[in-house]
Amino acid sequence: MTNWILGDRFDTVYPHKGSIKALWETKWKFCCSKSIYPFHDGEFEDFEPIFESLIANNINDPFTDAYTNTFSPIVDRLEEEATKALNNGHPDRASDLFRRAAVVLRISRFPYVSPTTRPDNAVKRAAFDRQKDLYLKAASLWKPALKEVVIPHSRRSGKDGSSIPLYIRVPEEASASHPVPVVLLMTGLDGYRPDNSQRTHEIINRGWAVVICEIPGTADCPSDPADPESADRLWTAVLDYMAQRPEFDMSHVAAWGLSAGGFYAIRAACTHRDFLVGSVAHGPGSHHFLSPEWLAKVNDHEYPFTITDCWAEKYGYATTEEFIQNSQKKFSLVETGVMDQPNCRLLLLNGVDDGVVPIEDSLVLFNHGGPKEGRFFEGTVHMGYPHSLPVAYTWLESVLSPNATEVKN
CATH class of the missing domain: 3.40.50.1820 (Alpha/Beta hydrolase fold, catalytic domain)
Structure with a gap:
């Protein structure tokens, strides 16, 4: 048996385990507020209503379609605002909004996308494909x-x-x-x-x-x-x-x-x-x-x-x-x-x-x-x-x- 440097924590169940509510309140809410992994490049205002909805609807399994689909309305709004900004001659604003939408999609398809599309991962694969599309729209405006x-x-x-x-x-x-x-x-x-x-x-x-x-x-x-x-x-x-x-x-x-x-x-x-x-x-x-x-x-x-x-x-x-x-x-x-x-x-x-x-x-x-x-x-x-x-x-x-x-x- 290995004497792990992690010590007693090797046998510990970390406090964010068990529900989306626990994850958000003990770990992810802080990460999101500071725009650190996995919320890097994201905005707290985009995610707070999403996690409030997940908690209210008792959606705890990230591998379900219900989890991924909860993120879609925010993505739709950000994409619509980005497209409008681009059409109105504001590329920097558009790039920022496309980027934010791509970050929301990142968490929606979290934690894993397989190279093989199967019925049980099709929704996450679709979210990833959309993430790439919106991200490239943002990154095409960089210099x-x-x-x-x-x-x-x-x-x-x-x-x-x-x-x-x-x-x-x-x-x-x-x-x-x-x-x-x-x-x-x-x-x-x-x-x-x-x-x-x-x-x-x-x-x-x-x-x-x-x-x-x-x-x-x-x-x-x-x-x-x-x-x-x-x-x-x-x-x-x-x-x-x-x-x-x-x-x-x-x-x-x-x-x-x-x-x-x-x-x-x-x-x-x-x-x-x-x-x-x-x-x-x-x-x-x-x-x-x-x-x-x-x-x-x-x-x-x-x-x-x-x-x-x-x-x-x-x-x-x-x-x-x-x-x-x-x-x-x-x-x-x-x-x-x-x-x-x-x-x-x-x-x-x-x-x-x-x-x-x-x-x-x-x-x-x-x-x-x-x-x-x-x-x-x-x-x-x-x-x-x-x-x-x-x-x-x-x-x-x-x-x-x-x-x-x-x-x-």
């Missing part, structure tokens, strides 16, 4: 604009799909004669391409381009979720495409994996070490998070809803029980020997009190392969917010723009 590019999956094999959708944002000054560094952003279990506005602003402001790609088993990713090596083919195809863009400096490419994407940032630091100058694994799982012991308790911890069912589908298992019993041996970066390879520079970031993936999943990596770097924040939970973000940007500056004037966060 520089964020754009969607769909590329062929040139390295596809087995059950991989044929195309890879990306979001790309490039500084206006980038050109063949002035190529810029690039951040390859690997998204998470519940955060996808349209959920990273502030990160793209920060990256662009540093003179870098950003390419955003979803991870296997989520959203629109074409990779076979059941094949541990499908992610390797995915990143190779994306990097091949990036190399065809003369405005990208391919000698200065860094990966940044977020939450579940951190798992892939660690893997890529080994499998694609010759193509990356560095990789940030932010809130990453690697080994212990797939153990039956951890999985037996994780649904009681800080994640807003049940997470094991989402993980099971994300990793390509037919049932949650199969996932719990078999996933560690198949996917663990320690069990499979991936971490015994050399790696490029790799920064591990997380909160010590993470109840989604244990901090042990970062610590164990220091005993395998090449040297690692890490910064772990006591008293903080998954991802180590807000303290981890300045560290991530400062570290990325050291690998992507080592000779540039310091940028203040």
Whole structure:
């Protein structure tokens, strides 16, 4: 039995569990009022009436159509106001309203969208498709604009799909004669391409381009979720495409994996070490998070809803029980020997009190392969917010723009 650093909280049922009312009043209302995960870029005024309605109607299961549909009237109103502002010659106002509508849709399709549309997830898939549409309307009005590019999956094999959708944002000054560094952003279990506005602003402001790609088993990713090596083919195809863009400096490419994407940032630091100058694994799982012991308790911890069912589908298992019993041996970066390879520079970031993936999943990596770097924040939970973000940007500056004037966060 593991002596978890989380201590007594490993066996604790966190207070937001059990109902939407408990979640809103003990956890999400505060997050929403501060526009922090998962409400980043959102407005409290948009969400308060939605959660009042969910509570009043005793809608507690986020996986139901009733939950997702409760958000639609606010989205309709915001979209209507945005369209009117655009038609009246107010693009900044329109962009802001489209963005807000997209954030409302994010929470409506939370916590997970499968790449496979089935009758039981069709409403969430429709909400996600609408989120993308409204988000791109907002982002098309930015300077520089964020754009969607769909590329062929040139390295596809087995059950991989044929195309890879990306979001790309490039500084206006980038050109063949002035190529810029690039951040390859690997998204998470519940955060996808349209959920990273502030990160793209920060990256662009540093003179870098950003390419955003979803991870296997989520959203629109074409990779076979059941094949541990499908992610390797995915990143190779994306990097091949990036190399065809003369405005990208391919000698200065860094990966940044977020939450579940951190798992892939660690893997890529080994499998694609010759193509990356560095990789940030932010809130990453690697080994212990797939153990039956951890999985037996994780649904009681800080994640807003049940997470094991989402993980099971994300990793390509037919049932949650199969996932719990078999996933560690198949996917663990320690069990499979991936971490015994050399790696490029790799920064591990997380909160010590993470109840989604244990901090042990970062610590164990220091005993395998090449040297690692890490910064772990006591008293903080998954991802180590807000303290981890300045560290991530400062570290990325050291690998992507080592000779540039310091940028203040």
